Amino acid sequence: MSIDMPFGADVYLAVILFCLGACMGSFITCAADRYVAKESVLHGRSKCPVCGHTLSALELIPIFSWLFLKGRCKNCASPIPVRCFFTELLTGLLYAAVYLKFGFSFVTLEYLLLFSALLAVALIDYDTMEIPDGLTLFGMIVFLLFLYPHSGSVGALTERLKDGVLGALVYGGGTLILSLLMDFALGKETLGGGDVKLFGMLGLFTGLKSGLLMILASCIAGLLFALSVRKGRKKEFPFGPAIAVSAMFTLLVGQEIIELYLELFHLILFQ
DSSP, rough: OEOOOOHHHHHHHHHHHHHHHHHHHHHHHHHHHHHHOOOSSSSSOOOOOOTTOOOOGGGGSSSSSHHHHTTTTTTTTOOHHHHHHHHHHHHHHHHHHHHHHHHHHHHHHHHHHHHHHHHHHHHHHHHOOOOHHHHHHHHHHHHHHHHHHHHHHHHHHHHHHHHHHHHIIIIIHHHHHHHHHHHHTTSOOOSOOHHHHHHHHHHHHHHHHHHHHHHHHHHHHHHHHHHSSOOSSSOOOOSHHHHHHHHHHHHHHHHHHHHHHHHHHHHHHHH
16 A cells, blocks of 8 residues: 655655665665675774775765765775675665655565665675575565555455465475476586575565566576676676566566566467
8 A cells, every 4th residue: 555645745755765775775785795704784883994994974975975086995095896886876776766666655665675685685695605594584574574564454465475475485495496406417506595595585575476577587687697797706606696686676567577478468369
């Protein structure tokens, strides 16, 4: 259920959410870097990893600080990873897009939390080739917390829960079986356990119908990522970023794509 807002209010809230998303993107990048470095996420001020310079408030403004500093530390001129800039920008755009799509609703809040976790998954998996179980568990908790607010009625809750559990079993269990068969055939690990659990968790949100689109999009995104991955990872690459991007894509525009496909199929079949 979404509350109708005047056009001006929608624009204002979209801008506010873009700013909030940019700030959250900065936090997610910092949290992911600290997780990889095995440092506390909640304690200690942000600093340059090269010279140890403690960043001032002006150096922590999302998006703009990276631009004004020209992508370099103010103290030692060491490069600031460009992914900091793009993560902040992408998170801001995602937050605004979610609001513009789902309006002032519990669904918007649910997806903002889920998408934030997926961005953290993408960054951490890219650096470590592993997906923290805590982030997968967080996604499951978000699904359960918003099960009734998202559904709006007991009947709709039951249907969404049934569809979500089936999606989790089919896409989580299906990828597990497929990965075991491929591991046996190739004699090496092909799909990590974290990827399987991530597919299962996301199946809760997509259900059966949209989950198939998520799987197909993940395969395409994974292939594109594998072709462009850096030289040090010719034989293996993290699949988490592809899954995360595909899940967000599916939840944002998946329903429209499925409906368009069915309409085209119907036209071709019955023309």
